[in-house]
């Protein structure tokens with residue numbers, strides 16, 4: 001790897017915001033909170049890069065919280081599956097980079113998402129199917145914490161626990177916030193760990209911005225047999241951008257103004273000459 | 284979805300919120316949210332349900348004004364829908380609000396827990412059709428009218444402009460029984476004048492004409508008026524009917540148009556199968572069969588793009604309606 005994980009995650013953050021800026025809409029908060037996890041997954045964890053991404057034995061990754069796809073698209077650009085330039089076509093007519101991931105346009109998203117809860121079920125189906133076919137491939141699925149309010153998630157959790165899907169690893173981007181407000185003010189989720197345990201999952205809690213903790217957690221998930229693993233990753237919504245951190249105002253699909261992109265890029269340590277190129281789209 | 288009024292409990296650094304997208308005062312969803320506030324005092328007997336998108340559906344206005352009549356259910360639409368059925372059994376009218384596509388998700392709950400026991404629930408869906416724009420196909424409901432229309436006893440309404448939304452909201456509140464109403468995401472053009480009176484179950488002629496009848500709902504009403512203007516320049520006189528109640532459809536008005544004119548175009552931001560066009564065709568087939576051309580999304584999924592670009596690409600704009608009008612007139616002429 002040419003870039004360190006931290007540098008890579010930082011690039012994902014910058015590029016997600018640049019893409020949302022160019023699109024005129026998109027969800028920055030949940031893209032930024034998941035950037036570190038996505039960097040780790042795509043660079044260190046997923047075994048797709050050993051072969052070709054269409055290989056049947058590849059590990060699958062499903063972004064069930066599909067609205068955070070700017071970060072997924074940026075991660076995928078970082079590992080070379082799409083050209084960086086394509087990121088600036090996000091949400092535009094004719095772009096393969098749809099506002100929510102679509103498998104027919106971008107095969108590496110594995111399944112179309114955007115309606116919360118459904119990607120999780122589809123991932124369970126993949127894990128079940130892979131095991132049925134005797135494949136050693138693993139399935140990773142990232143959920144939002146607000147997403148956990150969907151009943152479907154718990155139907156799926158029961159199903160994966162019942163089938164002892166140890167080839168399945170879920171990651172909750174636990175940024176404590178959803179569309180309008182804190183989870184706790186919308187519909188409380190706690191005790192979250194006990195919920196997953198009650199559904200027969202192996203639970204690991206980590207700081208979702210700490211790569212060492214990620215490394216240990218994903219290794220533990222691989223070692224865990226007879227149970228699916230859920231990694232509850234404590235994160236900060238809007239991570240890395242001062243005025244977005246911890247503010248639900250930046251959850252939703254927003255239009256980033258010039259000065260906001262500039263400030264955000266500065267917060268992310270972007271050199272001034274590059275900021276100009278992010279603004280005019282020549283980067 | 285963007286919400287602007289919310290007090291931010293956790294915010295320490297943010298000075299100002301993001302720019303709002305498409306929440307201009309003239310979108311149907313905003314009109315809906317605001318009229319709920321205006322109706323609240325005169326109608327003390329309704330409550331509003333939300334699934335974490337009040338900022339998108341317009342109900343953030345109501346939440347702010349009447350927090351004690353606003354119920355938050357989290358991102359859990361199926362539960363919210365069936366809870367509404369139970370809540371209504373206590374004699375209070377819930378407005379269930381979410382995006383149209385998530386009303387599809389909770390379709391079976393609407394069927395069994397609302398329509399079947401005939402609960403007095405108003406399901407109001409924002410973000411229908413390609414008009415959703417850049418969020419892409421996953422969020423663009425092109426099937427909701429068809430699905431809700433197929434539920435026994437469900438009234439289906441799709442108003443065209445902010446004033447009509449205001450009137451329709453009050454009308455469905457005064458109607459006893461389950462209703463599905465579409466609002467809309469984009470800023471909407473003003474179509475009806477101050478003397479307009481929405482009546483549940485009635486279509487309205489919003490432009491007189493004698494060569495072809497264009498039957499439309501929602502965002503397509505404005506586009507049909509564009510078509511009528513274009514056709515007028517070509518010497519064709521088009522009648523435009525705003526069919527804002529799709530079920531029960533105004534058969535009387537359709538029969539009158541069939542007799543007076545004898546050919547139709549329907550246009551909707553919806554799949555051509557099962558929506559307004561189908562409703563019109565069903566009514567005419569049983570009364571006064573005549574040629575019809577259907578403008579709508581031709582059984583494909585949408586994609587990301589701006590609403591106007593998508594309307595252009597999927598042929599929902601005025602010129603496409605005008606072209607369909609000429610085709611149907613030609614079919615009528617040939618007999």
Ligand SMILES: Cc1ncc(C[n+]2csc(CCOP(=O)(O)OP(=O)(O)O)c2C)c(N)n1
Nearest residue numbers: 030114115116144145146147177178179335
């Ligand atoms: C079924 C469904 N209901 C509602 C929405 C609208 N929506 C999009 S994102 C979002 C909030 C998601 O919160 P969370 O899962 O916590 O995501 P994150 O904080 O990671 O962005 C909502 C309500 C949706 N996409 N799907």
Ligand SMILES: [Mg+2]
Nearest residue numbers: 145146177178
């Ligand atoms: Mg969250």
